[in-house]
Amino acid sequence: MEDQIPYKSVPILEAPPLELIMERTKERKPFLIRNFDIGPCKSEWTPEYMSQKMGSTPVKIHVSIHPKLDFINKNFLYKTLPFDELLTRISSRKSENHFIQENELYYLRSLGSDRRGKDVANFMNDFPELAHDLKFPKVFDEAAFFSAILRISSAGIQIWTHYDIMDNILIQIRGKKKIILWPPSEVEYLYLMGDKSKVIDVERGHPEKYPKFIKAARYQCLLEEGDIIFIPALWFHNITALEMSVGVNIFWKNLPDDFYDKKDTYGNKDLTVATKAFSALENSIKALDTLPFEYKDFYLKRMVQMLQEKLESIN
Structure with missing residues (x-):
């Protein structure tokens, strides 16, 4: 039943100059950037290299036996692992050391350094051992920067459909991802609870339970190693790691600062x-x-x- 719902392809820009990237962001539609120099991370960031750099630094993760993560119904556990142990488990697919069962799946969405979650994640500050390996297009003013997030996931992990209130780019460094997106105009078909869709199986859509979902116009692309995708604020997106995946997400405020909740550390609170x-x-x-x-x-x-x-x- 997969991929039976029609979709449009996300346009691809081949090795575009920064000026063109900045112009395209003004159109408020997703696009994929290919053959942009993202730095040595593309070749260097093997599990072994990253483990050697970060060692046993503790990281908070999602653990689940279900590939399709469901934030609303919480079909996962929050756990903490040493960084190198996380990569060992993800790389091996099966592990004698596990929380639920040996073939459980893992997802890291890096947090800020405050254990209470009261500060914003900034990859450049939180992972300085890796940050110097990464380059990305500076398509926003420095004052507009909000957060930078390291994302690492097991092959097969699918992140629930949601929207963000800020523009962002996702830089894919290791592995491939399938990305499905819906314009803000399709909100009436997506069965929202807050900023998240109740529809978990976006390939089938559960027509008996969510009959309007199939009406939602969607876009789709394959994000390969070294690719960057621009996702405008309010665009719904669902992301599946087809392989063990490493990426970095950069968020920035595309509206004046006063529009945003000053206590929002995740960038997901409505204006x-x-x-x-x-x-x-x-x-x-x-x-x-x-x-x-x-x-x-x-x-x-x-x-x-x-x-x-x-x-x-x-x-």
Whole structure:
């Protein structure tokens, strides 16, 4: 059943100059950058090299026996491993030392240095032993930088569909990834809970449970070693590691600083204006719950009509 849902291909830029990359980001659509010099990491970052550089540095990871990770229902455990032990387990596919079973899967999304999770991840500061090996296109002002995240995963791991509120680039260093993306305009078909989709099997789509999902227009690409993909803010994405995978994600603020929640360390909290609007909407709905059915039905439909008219006026 895989890949039965139609998709458009993400466009590829071959060895583009920085000026062209920056221009394309303004179009607010994903694109893939190929043959950009990402530095010695492409050849150097073997499991052995990375283990030698980082040693037993502890890292917090996701552990699961399910390839399709589900953040909403938490089909994984949070654990801590030494960095070199994590790479040993991922490389061997099966391990005598395990948390659940010998063929369990692992996913590292690096965090900041604060154990309470109160600071933002910055790969350049958190992994200085590796950071000098990496180059990436500087498509944003230094003041707009938000975070840089090291991602390492077992072959087969699929990360739940979600959106981010900031622009980002994903630099693929080891292994290949399959990436599926949906424009923000398809939000009504994606069955959201917060910033995440309830649809876990995005290949089948569960038409009996999520009948609208198949209507969502999607884009798709294969991210190979050395490739970089630009993912604009609000674009939904689902990423599968086809092989043992190592990559670095760079996020930056594409809007003025005041739009963002200053306490957001993960970059996944909605813009403050939107959060206030959602809260006001929830309060309005609760207020209408005090009315008899025919009145509640009437006023809810009027609210929907107001929103629909607003959407039509801006599209």
